Amino acid sequence: MNAVSNDGSGGASPPATGGTVTMTYVQALNEALREEMERDPTVFVMGEDIAVWGGGGVFGVTKGLVDIFGPERIRDTPISEAGFTGVGLGAALTGMRPVVEYMYADFMMVAMDQIANQAAKIRYMFGGKARVPLVLRTQEGAGRGNGPQHSQSLEAWFTHIPGLKVAVPSTPADAKGLLKMAIRDDNPVVFLEHKLLYGKKGEVPVGEHLVPFGRANVLREGRHVTVVGVHITNDHALEAAEILAPEGIELEVVDPRTLVPYDREAVAASVRKTGRLIAVHQAPERVGVAAEIIQCAIEDAFDYLDAPPMRLCAANMPVPYAKTLEDADLPQVADIVGAARRLMSGRSVTTAGSR
Amino acid sequence: MADQRPQGKTNAAGGRSPKAGGRKAKAAKLVETTGLRPDELIGLLQRMMLIREFEEECARLYRAGRIRGVTHTYQGQEAVAVGVCSTLNVSDFITSTHRGHAHVIAKGGDVNLMMAELLGKATGYCKGRGGSMHIADMSQGILGANGIVGGGMGIAVGAALSSKMLGRDTVAVCFFGDGAMNQGILHEVSNIAACWNLPVVFLCENNFYGMSASVEDTLACKEMNLAGRAAAYDIPAATCDGMDVIDVHLATRAAVERARGGGGPSYVVCTTYRFLGHHVGDPLTYRDKSAVDPWRLRDPIPNFAGRLVADNLATREQVDRWEAEAKDAIARALAFAEESPDPDPSNLTEDVFA
Ligand SMILES: Cc1ncc(C[n+]2csc(CCOP(=O)(O)OP(=O)(O)O)c2C)c(N)n1
Ligand SMILES: [Mg+2]
Numbered sequence: 001m002n003a004v005s006n007d008g009s010g011g012a013s014p015p016a017t018g019g020t021v022t023m024t025y026v027q028a029l030n031e032a033l034r035e036e037m038e039r040d041p042t043v044f045v046m047g048e049d050i051a052v053w054g055g056g057g058v059f060g061v062t063k064g065l066v067d068i069f070g071p072e073r074i075r076d077t078p079i080s081e082a083g084f085t086g087v088g089l090g091a092a093l094t095g096m097r098p099v100v101e102y103m104y105a106d107f108m109m110v111a112m113d114q115i116a117n118q119a120a121k122i123r124y125m126f127g128g129k130a131r132v133p134l135v136l137r138t139q140e141g142a143g144r145g146n147g148p149q150h151s152q153s154l155e156a157w158f159t160h161i162p163g164l165k166v167a168v169p170s171t172p173a174d175a176k177g178l179l180k181m182a183i184r185d186d187n188p189v190v191f192l193e194h195k196l197l198y199g200k201k202g203e204v205p206v207g208e209h210l211v212p213f214g215r216a217n218v219l220r221e222g223r224h225v226t227v228v229g230v231h232i233t234n235d236h237a238l239e240a241a242e243i244l245a246p247e248g249i250e251l252e253v254v255d256p257r258t259l260v261p262y263d264r265e266a267v268a269a270s271v272r273k274t275g276r277l278i279a280v281h282q283a284p285e286r287v288g289v290a291a292e293i294i295q296c297a298i299e300d301a302f303d304y305l306d307a308p309p310m311r312l313c314a315a316n317m318p319v320p321y322a323k324t325l326e327d328a329d330l331p332q333v334a335d336i337v338g339a340a341r342r343l344m345s346g347r348s349v350t351t352a353g354s355r
Numbered sequence: 356m357a358d359q360r361p362q363g364k365t366n367a368a369g370g371r372s373p374k375a376g377g378r379k380a381k382a383a384k385l386v387e388t389t390g391l392r393p394d395e396l397i398g399l400l401q402r403m404m405l406i407r408e409f410e411e412e413c414a415r416l417y418r419a420g421r422i423r424g425v426t427h428t429y430q431g432q433e434a435v436a437v438g439v440c441s442t443l444n445v446s447d448f449i450t451s452t453h454r455g456h457a458h459v460i461a462k463g464g465d466v467n468l469m470m471a472e473l474l475g476k477a478t479g480y481c482k483g484r485g486g487s488m489h490i491a492d493m494s495q496g497i498l499g500a501n502g503i504v505g506g507g508m509g510i511a512v513g514a515a516l517s518s519k520m521l522g523r524d525t526v527a528v529c530f531f532g533d534g535a536m537n538q539g540i541l542h543e544v545s546n547i548a549a550c551w552n553l554p555v556v557f558l559c560e561n562n563f564y565g566m567s568a569s570v571e572d573t574l575a576c577k578e579m580n581l582a583g584r585a586a587a588y589d590i591p592a593a594t595c596d597g598m599d600v601i602d603v604h605l606a607t608r609a610a611v612e613r614a615r616g617g618g619g620p621s622y623v624v625c626t627t628y629r630f631l632g633h634h635v636g637d638p639l640t641y642r643d644k645s646a647v648d649p650w651r652l653r654d655p656i657p658n659f660a661g662r663l664v665a666d667n668l669a670t671r672e673q674v675d676r677w678e679a680e681a682k683d684a685i686a687r688a689l690a691f692a693e694e695s696p697d698p699d700p701s702n703l704t705e706d707v708f709a
Contacts, residue, residue: 042520042521044520078543078546078550080547082543083509083542083547084543084547086508086509086510086540087509088509090450090498090509090513090515090517093493094448094498094518095517095521096521113506114506122499123706123708123709124706125481125485125491125499126480126481126485126489126491127480127483127484127706128484128705128706129481129491130491130493186709187708
């Protein structure tokens with residue numbers, strides 16, 4: 001999670017052109033793809049079952065796009081993740097701006113050589129003489145009973161590989177604005193959606209709406225505990241904030257929006273205000289992004305901390321199938337509520353290994 | 356196929372029946388049989404000489420401890436790189452391998468910048484960030500050597516996809532070895548290239564070994580030979596004599612023309628041999644010391660020089676002079692590299708992102 005300044009991320013977001021409309025996260029992604037494909041003929045989407053299946057993708061992100069852009073630009077591939085990742089990379093190096101879709105983040109593991117050894121390193125290995133405008137889009141996360149090979153949250157893997165940018169939108173507006181930004185980026189971007197967020201509704205700016213990478217978003221302001229979440233755990237934090245408000249405990253919910261580049265200053269600023277930090281994600285605890293979020297905060301705002309930071313993550317185990325097990329594995333709203341109360345009572349208990 | 360003795364007319368050890376066949380040019384009448392101009396034919400020899408001298412210098416530098424890591428040289432296989440790249444335009448693409456110096460030189464790479472990269476200098480192709488296995492030149496369509504066996508295969512097919520989607524007539528050539536034949540991604544991208552009818556040539560250099568693993572022990576389709584695998588994708592394939600620059604040129608030219616004309620992908624397998632170890636310092640424990648002898652007799656450089664002389668396209672004196680010129684060019688490259696500054700650690704993290 002490089003600091004923003006090292007990543008040369010984009011400038012300020014230009015103003016939206018013409019108000020907002022309510023739409024779902026999946027509709028916002030679809031709109032981003034359509035707008036970018038209309039704007040730039042070198043943008044195309046490639047992946048499994050994205051054109052014909054169900055009218056456009058297993059989750060509907062590419063719905064209807066093949067009717068507008070045709071099968072050349074909404075390109076169904078064979079079931080060959082390593083192969084079509086490499087093909088996307090080669091196309092990116094030679095004039096196209098591919099958006100490669102993986103049905104599940106878990107399937108990206110099949111393509112890790114192409115992602116980690118090739119796409120991420122090519123620019124550096126070539127002494128800065130190549131550009132890799134490549135978006136690797138997928139959905140991750142648990143909560144739907146998809147079982148161990150279809151529920152992983154793999155953001156830490158990609159965050160750890162230098163040369164990849166990593167986006168984790170949690171709102172419809174960010175889904176649109178970050179995806180448009182990712183497509184215009186000249187670097188490989190791993191764009192991680194969350195399967196439980198596709199139906200989430202929100203206000204989305206009409207037309208040109210770009211969310212710069214490396215700018216966290218304060219989803220809710222509060223004075224007592226900073227909660228930094230990834231994806232759906234931000235929604236959990238907002239729910240927890242509602243529950244805690246009557247007790248006089250205020251949560252400040254900070255969504256980093258991108259993990260590379262990472263807006264460590266925004267989190268530090270929040271922690272300087274609240275003195276308390278909880279990092280939450282659905283990925284397993286061990287060497288997860290929460291550890292990095294906490295370490296950065298310790299480095300940046302140690303003197304302001306009133307209690308040891310906490311992390312609420314999945315246990316160090318595969319994601320189970322049955323609802324009772326999956327719920328027990330994942331951090332829940334109640335876990336955030338409980339952690340915030342503990343921090344406020346001054347009796348901090350680390351959850352490491354306890355789940 | 357498993358027979359590792361060379362096949363061809365100068366084969367003193369008497370390999371299996373020659374299979375180069377009708378495409379093989381006669382010693383005389385090179386101009387007529389190839390359609391290449393005399394200067395183009397001479398250029399093939401000069402390029403091979405430049406590669407040989409580069410690799411010899413490379414081995415010396417490595418042994419002297421002046422090249423870090425590992426470095427894989429190409430002595431013996433020069434006819435392949437030169438034969439293939441002589442069929443390509445500047446705007447065409449190649450992807451290369453861990454044994455990539457020759458591909459870069461043959462495609463138009465600059466030996467000064469290459470040598471500087473090997474010595475880890477700021478003026479090197481990759482500013483000292485890549486080293487031997489990552490040399491690339493985007494301006495020459497060289498999409499990189501690769502430290503991962505099979506790593507460039509998808510990239511080559513992607514370059515072919517760009518060509519098709521952008522309506523260009525460029526072709527991509529994907530170099531890889533017999534060992535890389537067994538990487539899964541080759542199956543994936545061969546299938547993709549065939550399904551999408553992409554302008555790519557899968558160019559296999561069969562030097563009979565991937566490190567110590569012989570084709571004999573590690574390739575399942577012995578009955579079919581390497582090129583036989585292409586049939587599984589409905590991709591046409593040719594096997595050519597990788598010790599003969601003309602045979603390589605003609606076989607590749609047919610595949611490149613086919614690709615450029617919209618005919619889709621091809622496989623070309625070049626049968627060749629690396630005279631030396633897998634990398635400089637390889638003790639060659641897996642190969643009979645004498646196995647190389649018949650191949651040395653088929654050394655592509657003196658043999659092709661002999662054909663140019665026999666065809667009255669060159670004199671012995673000219674051949675000697677060209678060799679001396681190649682040595683000079685490499686000496687200048689080394690001097691350039693030696694005079695170049697080391698990379699400045701203050702820009703260590705530059706170029707990770709655009
Ligand atoms: C994925 C991967 N596996 C193993 C290696 C180690 N390795 C480097 S070169 C090589 C042999 C490759 O053989 P071949 O493709 O025949 O090429 P050659 O060395 O003969 O030119 C091996 C095993 C590697 N670099 N990458
Ligand atoms: Mg080999």
